[in-house]
Amino acid sequence: MLKHSIKGAPQEIMGFLIGHAEGDAFYISDAISFPVVGTETRVGATDECWPAFLEHQDCLEALGKVKFACGWYHSHPSYGCWLSGIDVNTQRNMQTGNGAFTALVIDPVQTATFGKVFLGSFMTFLSRNGHHAARSSSALIPLEKIEDFGLQADQYYELTIEYFTTPADKKVIKDIITKSWGETISASPLTTTAGFFARLVGQGAQRMKNIVSADQGDLMSLSELFNRLNQDRRAAILSQKMKRSIFG
Numbered sequence: 346m347l348k349h350s351i352k353g354a355p356q357e358i359m360g361f362l363i364g365h366a367e368g369d370a371f372y373i374s375d376a377i378s379f380p381v382v383g384t385e386t387r388v389g390a391t392d393e394c395w396p397a398f399l400e401h402q403d404c405l406e407a408l409g410k411v412k413f414a415c416g417w418y419h420s421h422p423s424y425g426c427w428l429s430g431i432d433v434n435t436q437r438n439m440q441t442g443n444g445a446f447t448a449l450v451i452d453p454v455q456t457a458t459f460g461k462v463f464l465g466s467f468m469t470f471l472s473r474n475g476h477h478a479a480r481s482s483s484a485l486i487p488l489e490k491i492e493d494f495g496l497q498a499d500q501y502y503e504l505t506i507e508y509f510t511t512p513a514d515k516k517v518i519k520d521i522i523t524k525s526w527g528e529t530i531s532a533s534p535l536t537t538t539a540g541f542f543a544r545l546v547g548q549g550a551q552r553m554k555n556i557v558s559a560d561q562g563d564l565m566s567l568s569e570l571f572n573r574l575n576q577d578r579r580a581a582i583l584s585q586k587m588k589r590s591i592f593g
Contacts, residue, residue, distance in 0.1 A: 347462065349378045350420035350453035362416035363405070366445035371415050371466075371504075373449075377401050416447035416466075423454035423541055426465030433497045437469045447504065454541050459577055466504040535581050545574060 349358055363375035380397055402413065417439060419432070428436065428448065436448040452463035510518070552567050 346376050346418050346451050350451050354422040354453050357420050359419035361414045364415040371447050418449035421452050426450040428501050430497050433500050466506050467501050469501040
């Protein structure tokens with residue numbers, strides 16, 4: 346999913362999740378990328394997606410695998426893991442038609458910037474009466490998405506994510522690390538994510554202007570944004586210094 350979302354950035358991408366539901370948990374073992382690229386703020390399944398999806402289903406059945414779609418995923422390049430109004434409607438329709446179904450949202454830009462996988466798993470409340478759901482901080486959400494971020498917050502809830510690996514997974518991961526260590530060492534977050542940080546600084550400046558001129562905005566959220574930027578830029582600088590001292 347991360348590889349697919351990085352390749353598609355800054356546009357959104359989507360796909361389906363292979364696995365099954367058991368008790369109160371989803372067990373996800375694979376992901377199918379869909380041949381579709383959205384805009385920078387939305388994505389949806391097109392007519393080209395379904396033949397690829399059905400072909401993958403036939404391959405699974407031919408291999409004797411009974412696990413099938415238990416969810417879908419899409420990306421939010423640079424603006425965090427949550428569900429927009431369109432996402433909520435898509436997920437609610439998926440749950441209505443398939444029962445146990447989850448939505449994963451991955452942010453490839455923040456993952457590359459902060460060195461931590463930004464991934465969220467969500468389900469919607471089937472009724473539209475509204476519920477209270479704890480939401481993550483809006484500090485890194487673009488100004489143009491703030492309204493949508495809060496608008497649907499009571500229509501869905503977040504699931505806890507746990508990771509597991511099989512012996513085959515470990516061999517694959519070791520092979521990937523062996524082949525990509527040189528690229529990883531030479532990469533610098535100071536240059537690869539410069540555009541993302543520049544946008545966040547501009548966003549912070551606009552928020553500060555709104556607070557000063559019109560007394561509108563969240564001062565705590567603004568403080569959190571700049572503290573986050575400072576911490577991660579310092580971490581990136583220290584990482585570069587360490588690489589240079591070791592590798593020259």
